[in-house]
Amino acid sequence: MTAVGVRLDHLAIAQQYAAAPEQWPVAPRFSPVERWYHRLAVTDDYEVWLLTWLPGQGTEIHDHGGSAGAFHVFQGTLVEDTVANSRGGARVVSRELGEGAGRRFGEHHVHRMTNLSTQPAVSVHVYGPALTTMTKYRLGPEGLEILTVERAGSEW
Structure with a gap:
């Protein structure tokens, strides 16, 4: 259990897992039908997921149900679109993250991730606490x- 007041560095945890693929209980798999994912570890404080992305595969706009976290791009390139509600609609900011790049995010983070490249991608994600819900959104005239x-x- 984490000591009171101590905040976990989710990105450091993702990087540790990415640095030791020989210790993963499964090898990454790719499916042309849908993104593949596998939970690598779960503790009282966080969980670790391995995800694969073929070209064109991505997520819908979503949050992480109040969990903070981070992701690390193990292989390939991913594009993250972060979404924030603002007056007059939603604001979308895109960033490309290549192999070795990563990013932390807070409890209220809303984003989508997509492999817009021509090569497969693999990423390691950490969520703390473990995910219990994920809300999926669409961009409408009034925002999210x-x-x-x-x-x-039940759904994953």
Whole structure:
């Protein structure tokens, strides 16, 4: 258990897992039908996921149900679009993250990730606490509109 007042460095944890692929319980797999993912570890304070992305694969706009976290690009290149509601609609900021790049995010982070390159990508994600829900959104005229709320154990 984490000591009171101590904040975990989710990006450092993702980088540690990315630095030791020989210790992953599974090798990355790729599916042309949907993104592949596998939980590598779970503790009282966080969980670690391995995700693969073929060219063109991506997520919908989503949050992490109040969990903070980070991701590290192990292989390839991913584009992250962060989304924030502002007056008059939503503001979208895109950034490309190549192999070795990573990013931390807070509890209220809303984004989508996509492999816009021509090569497969692999990433390691850490969420703390472990994910219990994820809300999916769409961009509407007034900003973010909720589409669905998915629950751990039933939708993933």
